[in-house]
Amino acid sequence: MTLWSEETIERARGIISRYPEKRSAVMPLLYLAMAEEGHLTTEGMEEVARWTGMTPAQVQAVASFYTMYKRERTGEYLVSCCTSISCMLLGGDDVLHAVEDESGVPHGETDQEGHLSVEHVECIGACGGAPAVQVNYELIEGVTPEKARELVRWLQSARPSVVNTDEMQQLFGGRRSFDWAIAESGGAVGPYPAFQPLGTFGSEGEG
Amino acid sequence: MTAPLVVTKRMTENPSSSHTIDVYEKTGGYKQAKRSVGMTRDELVELVKESGLLGRGGAAFSAGLKWSFLAPARPSYLVVNADESEPGTFKDRQLLERDPHQMIEGIIITSIANEVHDAFVYIRGEYPKPARRVQAAVDEAYASGYLGRGIFGSDFDLELTIHLGAGAYICGEETALINSLEGKRGEPRLKPPYFPAAKGLYMLPTIVNNVETISNLPHIFAMGAEEYGALGHEADTGTFLFSVSGHVKKPGNYELPHGITWRGLIYDIAGGIRDDRELKAWIPGGASAPWFVPEHHLDLEVTKDATAEAGSMLGSGAVIVMDEDTCMIRAAERLVRFFAHESCGQCTPCREGTTWMEMILRRIEEGQGRAVDLDLLVDVSDGISIGLAWPPKMTTICPLGPSAVSPIIALRDHFRDEVDAHVKNGGCPFEHRAPEVLDA
Numbered sequence: 001m002t003l004w005s006e007e008t009i010e011r012a013r014g015i016i017s018r019y020p021e022k023r024s025a026v027m028p029l030l031y032l033a034m035a036e037e038g039h040l041t042t043e044g045m046e047e048v049a050r051w052t053g054m055t056p057a058q059v060q061a062v063a064s065f066y067t068m069y070k071r072e073r074t075g076e077y078l079v080s081c082c083t084s085i086s087c088m089l090l091g092g093d094d095v096l097h098a099v100e101d102e103s104g105v106p107h108g109e110t111d112q113e114g115h116l117s118v119e120h121v122e123c124i125g126a127c128g129g130a131p132a133v134q135v136n137y138e139l140i141e142g143v144t145p146e147k148a149r150e151l152v153r154w155l156q157s158a159r160p161s162v163v164n165t166d167e168m169q170q171l172f173g174g175r176r177s178f179d180w181a182i183a184e185s186g187g188a189v190g191p192y193p194a195f196q197p198l199g200t201f202g203s204e205g206e207g
Numbered sequence: 208m209t210a211p212l213v214v215t216k217r218m219t220e221n222p223s224s225s226h227t228i229d230v231y232e233k234t235g236g237y238k239q240a241k242r243s244v245g246m247t248r249d250e251l252v253e254l255v256k257e258s259g260l261l262g263r264g265g266a267a268f269s270a271g272l273k274w275s276f277l278a279p280a281r282p283s284y285l286v287v288n289a290d291e292s293e294p295g296t297f298k299d300r301q302l303l304e305r306d307p308h309q310m311i312e313g314i315i316i317t318s319i320a321n322e323v324h325d326a327f328v329y330i331r332g333e334y335p336k337p338a339r340r341v342q343a344a345v346d347e348a349y350a351s352g353y354l355g356r357g358i359f360g361s362d363f364d365l366e367l368t369i370h371l372g373a374g375a376y377i378c379g380e381e382t383a384l385i386n387s388l389e390g391k392r393g394e395p396r397l398k399p400p401y402f403p404a405a406k407g408l409y410m411l412p413t414i415v416n417n418v419e420t421i422s423n424l425p426h427i428f429a430m431g432a433e434e435y436g437a438l439g440h441e442a443d444t445g446t447f448l449f450s451v452s453g454h455v456k457k458p459g460n461y462e463l464p465h466g467i468t469w470r471g472l473i474y475d476i477a478g479g480i481r482d483d484r485e486l487k488a489w490i491p492g493g494a495s496a497p498w499f500v501p502e503h504h505l506d507l508e509v510t511k512d513a514t515a516e517a518g519s520m521l522g523s524g525a526v527i528v529m530d531e532d533t534c535m536i537r538a539a540e541r542l543v544r545f546f547a548h549e550s551c552g553q554c555t556p557c558r559e560g561t562t563w564m565e566m567i568l569r570r571i572e573e574g575q576g577r578a579v580d581l582d583l584l585v586d587v588s589d590g591i592s593i594g595l596a597w598p599p600k601m602t603t604i605c606p607l608g609p610s611a612v613s614p615i616i617a618l619r620d621h622f623r624d625e626v627d628a629h630v631k632n633g634g635c636p637f638e639h640r641a642p643e644v645l646d647a
Contacts, residue, residue: 018368020282020325021409023390027373052390065392065551066373068332084294085494086452086527088541122376122545123294123494124333127452127525128459137335165336177450178301178460181222184336193335197342197369 003047008032012051015197026052026062030069034192039070067121068137070191075110075117077155077163078191079103080134081148083120086127091145095131096120098145102152116155117191128177136188138165142174162187163194213438213446214422215462218305226340228347231308237353239428240315244361251320255424257432259444264288264379264417265493265522267511274414276404277321283412285318285326286403287421288384289341292331292376294494294545295525298448298460299418303330303337306422307344313421314367315353316428321414324364329384331372342369376549380605381415382407383551394551395605419448440466443511447521451477453528454484465510469499472509473528485531488617492522494542495610497597498617518597518616534637535622536629539614540568546611556591557608563587564611571626574634581626585619588612595619 002009012032016025029051033044040063042056049059063069070078081087081096096118100106103116110117126132129141133148135155143151151172160167164187166180188194217234218225231237243251256271277283287310291299302310314326330338345367348354356364370388372378378387382396385408400406407413423445427435436444443465449472452458456478463476473479473486480486486505488498497519499507507513514521529538547561564587567580585595592599592609595616599609618626628636 018366021389024370024388026390027387028371030373031371054390062390062392065394066332066375068372068374083541084545085490085538085541086295089453089527089529089533089538121333121374122548123292123296125291125297125300125331127295127297127450127527130452130458134333137333139336175458177297177458178305179222181218181305182224182226182340184339186339188335193332193338193371195335195338195342195369195371197371 003043004032004036008036011196016051018197023052023054026054026059027066028197030059030063031192034070035190038190039072039074068192073110073114074191075115076159076190077115078117078119078136079152079155080119080121080124080137081107082122082124082126082130082132084123086123087131090130092131094145095133095143095148098148099133099152102149103156115159116152126177129173129175135168136163136191137193138163138168138188140165140168140173141176143172144174147172147174162189211438212462213426214302214306214309214419214448215460217309218301225306226304226308226344228308228344228351231306235429236308236425237312239425240312240353241359243316243319243428244359244363246319248320248322251316254432255320255427258427258435259432259439259442260420260423260427260435261443261511262417263419263423263447263524265293265495265520267521270416270420273402273404273416274317274321276402277414278405278412280412281322282325283321283323283414284408285314285321285323285414285416286384286388286408287314287326287328287418288379288381288415289328289330289334289337289418290372290379290384291334291418291523292379293523293525294542295452295490295527296450296493296523297452298450298524300334300337301460302418302422302448303334304340307341308348309422309425310341310418311344311348311354311367313424315358315365316424317414317416317421318365319363321412323414324366326365326367327370327388328367329370329372329378329388331378332374338369338371345369375551376545377551377605377607380607383605384415385413392551394553395607397604439464440508440510441512448524450523450525451528452525453489454481454530454533455479455528456481465508467509468506469509470505472526473505477526477528480528480530486528487531487533488529488535488621490525490527492520493525494527494545495606495613496520496522497613498621500621515598520597532637534572534635535618535625536568536572536635537637539618540565540572542614543568543611546607550607554603554608556602557611560587560591561608561611564615571629572635574629574632576626576630578627578630580630581618581623584615588615
């Protein structure tokens with residue numbers, strides 16, 4: 001009867017318990033649904049509706065409001081290039097075009113194999129390290145068009161199982177908004193943010 | 208002029224360990240939260256009022272006054288606005304990543320002052336790393352008994368939950384943020400009620416404060432209101448984080464007292480313009496703010512009042528600097544595109560107006576502009592923000608639409624010649640034109 005694994009159901013219950021009203025859990029549950037299937041399906045949204053006491057239409061209304069809920073098949077690696085003002089001033093458009101050209105994937109689309117999706121995004125809060133790119137929302141600052149091409153080739157050949165921001169910054173990045181200073185070992189495993197809420201009552205995190 | 212660092216002090220002195228509870232406590236952390244457990248709501252609110260602390264999220268509203276508006280109904284809630292999305296702004300990301308306990312201590316103080324037992328930090332979805340850092344710090348605080356049941360051995364319970372956004376700038380508007388947290392589309396609410404402190408989350412009293420505002424609290428309590436106030440400049444107490452980006456030699460976050468000049472900020476602090484080119488314009492307070500130009504504004508003081516008097520705002524503290532080789536049409540198009548993309552669509556003037564403005568700017572840039580286009584842009588803008596005044600007279604529920612008008616004010620007042628040049632030239636006279644134009 002259910003689409004979700006035991007582990008996901010356990011996590012869903014934990015998330016709902018954090019909120020005074022269960023409808024408030026719809027956003028984290030939509031991320032859970034994406035993590036289960038790679039993107040949001042009608043069935044995934046119906047599952048979220050059951051858990052939150054909403055109608056499927058209400059869940060879809062929420063999902064369609066926010067750009068990070070992907071309702072179409074999305075690649076394992078979602079490459080998001082910032083073209084907002086500060087990145088644009090320092091060549092963000094050129095970085096986007098390099099990514100599109102190297103991958104053969106125009107922005108807003110996914111390759112046939114389902115490996116790579118490319119999008120251009122509005123400000124991702126990395127203006128001091130412009131131009132910036134994210135892979136599965138893990139940040140790389142100070143990217144040049146040449147480094148962006150290398151990044152695409154690396155994603156296609158190395159196919160990392162976890163996308164780590166420090167590793168990518170070292171390989172493909174340059175100037176940063178501020179000193180990152182503290183190393184991180186984890187990272188993202190799909191085109192949704194690698195954040196597991198509520199470590200407080202114990203769930204193994206990806207990050 | 209030089210003031211000591213406040214919210215960035217710990218991370219500057221302990222670069223690789225400022226995020227841990229050990230370093231936080233060794234440098235005096237959690238003492239103020241512990242102390243505040245024994246204080247009354249009146250004492251706490253009064254202290255914050257006396258400090259003159261103004262909200263750092265953009266509106267610069269008195270934090271103490273906001274707290275004093277809290278309606279008597281209970282439960283009450285606290286929502287920390289970490290949905291930092293204003294183009295040019297990246298200060299909260301640094302505070303979240305590098306000193307999460309500082310914010311958590313501020314949350315504890317705010318919760319005690321406002322009788323809150325359920326607090327939320329709403330972090331934008333594109334910030335997974337800051338969210339992980341904050342969650343790790345929250346876990347440490349729970350393990351130490353600073354969050355959860357009976358904090359610091361008292362009978363005060365406080366649950367803290369991190370909530371991830373999902374890519375919607377408008378959720379930075381406090382009533383949209385609340386709707387989003389309720390599990391709805393992030394659409395701003397009609398006012399009145401004006402203040403979430405009266406009717407907020409689930410229509411109950413709710414305090415909404417920005418990350419930087421909250422992060423200042425432990426320091427206000429440690430220093431006392433007077434000493435903290437003296438750090439600033441007249442009405443602007445304390446320090447202020449500026450995010451400087453664009454064509455400067457040294458972009459970054461700078462914690463400064465108010466009251467230096469724009470010349471000092473751009474040339475001394477941020478190192479001046481790349482390749483020593485000429486400064487053409489800058490945005491003083493995030494994408495929403497009307498632009499400044501060197502002829503009129505370079506020697507103005509960087510204060511809330513001086514900026515407002517000159518027709519703009521300090522907003523979120525994001526300073527976006529543009530040099531002489533920047534096409535003003537292209538910059539305006541990119542900013543208007545942002546607001547068109549992020550418009551929630553509730554109000555017709557904003558939904559339709561921003562889209563039309565974007566299309567008109569694009570055709571000017573691409574060489575299909577007409578002599579009347581600037582007047583047309585001003586006319587469309589007037590439908591969103593009557594008279595193009597600042598602060599705006601809005602025809603909309605929230606300030607998003609009126610913010611999109613700021614670049615048009617700049618074109619009208621300072622760059623009319625450049626618009627004409629595009630029209631006469633049949634396209635952009637600058638070398639670096641966009642190879643293709645991107646949809647919103």
